[in-house]
Amino acid sequence: MRIVMIGSGYVGLVSGACLADFGHHITCVDKSVEKIDALERGEVPIFEPGLDTIIAQNRAAGRLDFSKDLAAPVASADVVFIAVGTPSRRGDGHADLTYVYAAAREIAAAVEGFTVVVTKSTVPVGTGDELERIFRDEFPDKDISVVSNPEFLREGAAITDFKRPDRIVLGTEEPRAIEVMREVYRPLYLNEAPLYFCERRTSELIKYAANAFLAMKITFINEIADLCEQIGADVQKVAKGIGMDKRIGDKFLHAGPGYGGSCFPKDTLALVKTAQDYDSPMRLIETTVAINDNRKRAMGRKVIAACDGTVRGKKIAILGLTFKPNTDDMRDAPSITIVQALLDGGADVHVYDPEGMDAAREVLGPVVYGRDPYEIADGADAVVLITEWDEFRALDFKRLKTLVSQPVLVDLRNIYPIAEVTRHGFSYFAVGKKSGS
Ligand SMILES: NC(=O)c1ccc[n+]([C@@H]2O[C@H](COP(=O)([O-])OP(=O)(O)OC[C@H]3O[C@@H](n4cnc5c(N)ncnc54)[C@H](O)[C@@H]3O)[C@@H](O)[C@H]2O)c1
DSSP: EEEEEEEESHHHHHHHHHHTTTTTTTEEEOSOOOHHHHTTTTOSSSOOOHHHHHHHHHHTTSSEESSSSHOOOOOOOOEEOOOOOBOOOTTTTBOHHHHHHHHHHHHHHHHOOEEEEEEOOOOOOTHHHHHHHHHHOOOOTTOOOEEEOOOOOOSSHHHHHHSSSSSSEOOOOOHHHHHHHHEEEEETTTTOOEEEEEOHHHHHHHHHHHHHHHHHHHHHHHHHHHHHHTTOHHHHHHHHHHHTTTTTTTTTOOOOOOOOSSHHHHHHHHHHHHHHTTTTOHHHHHHHHHHHHHHHHHHHHHHHHTTTOTTTTEEEEEESSSSSSOOOOTOOHHOOOHHHHHHHHEEEEEEEOOSSSSHHHHOSSSSSESSSSSHTTTOSSSEEEOSSEEEEEEOOHHHHHHSSOEEEEEEOOOSSHHHHHHHHOOEOOOOOOBBBB
């Protein structure tokens, strides 16, 4: 099968590389000249574990190529995926569909013969209908079927998630498109991934409902964590205790600094806006969004409290900046708000992240970038762990103790047992469990 992926970002590149690995012929298109030039030089513009190997192998096998121009590959394609960004629209929080519609018009102009156009980008309910209208009205001679196929991969585990998904949601009722999409995902039959066909509007909503539910689950445990701190309970044990109930499940019950990333913040907001437009407000999600926004700033205050109420003139060492480990993605990372709160409080902020430093430079204010945890901890009045990268899980506390000015560890991911930290003379501040020294 010949497949074109429009947009070669986190989703497009992973999906394209994995589909090539399944034996299809894939062209990944992007309008970013730097991105395509880098890919053609054999460089991978994002950090995603294992992606570089799959790309290299499939390029060598002649199944994967890259292009700045979509016309030629689209003309000979059976399927064209749209995997461009759908960020929050400035001002009202709706999903900004500018890139989707621009890509769709370019695709329609280039297609020849029956072609399935698939929205893999996260798009609000009704976007597929609007694409269909655009194709029908503006390109009446073209034979295009529009399918919704939302992506559920997680950055940092994207390849496994793409190749072993819990389900593949496909929104279409057109028999020709159903046949084509079965062929695209045929290699996944072996992995027993269920193909779940439904109406297109239902498929579009499934993606938002899934993300909103997960965001709500995180927010729920974060509020339980706050209560734990007041009443002297341990949120990790509460999470374990409720997670053993299969009706609840143990995933997405890790208390922390609030959700961030390229999906949950914008998708929860977009769902709220859609629901309001249809006069069917989603108060649970509205509240989730508000609680999560407040939480990031509250984490800044938590650090300040751990520093005896002020960070003015104090050196704060931040470990981990990306919104989660194993990615270089800084979009809506909680670290951005926390660092800003500390800068506002007059702190001298030093930061380190294993993969996110380049992206961080574009979004963080005046901070100092270090090369490892120990360099930034030198002379620090507090060490604050924001992202739970593996390399922070076995810090050498003996060495840290000799470097810091004040032995204070604020662990916003609860990765350490209190005893391990206090044994080395540190004061330990966690989320939703006992702090102490
Ligand atoms: N990142 C994730 O974990 C994730 C997971 C599931 C779904 N999604 C959804 O997938 C979509 C893409 O997300 P992403 O994180 O990959 O975004 P991204 O910003 O990393 O990549 C989008 C790419 O599309 C390119 N682009 C935009 N318009 C184009 C055009 N007309 N022609 C060619 N290229 C074009 C951009 O240059 C960019 O490289 C979004 O709707 C997002 O919500 C993302």
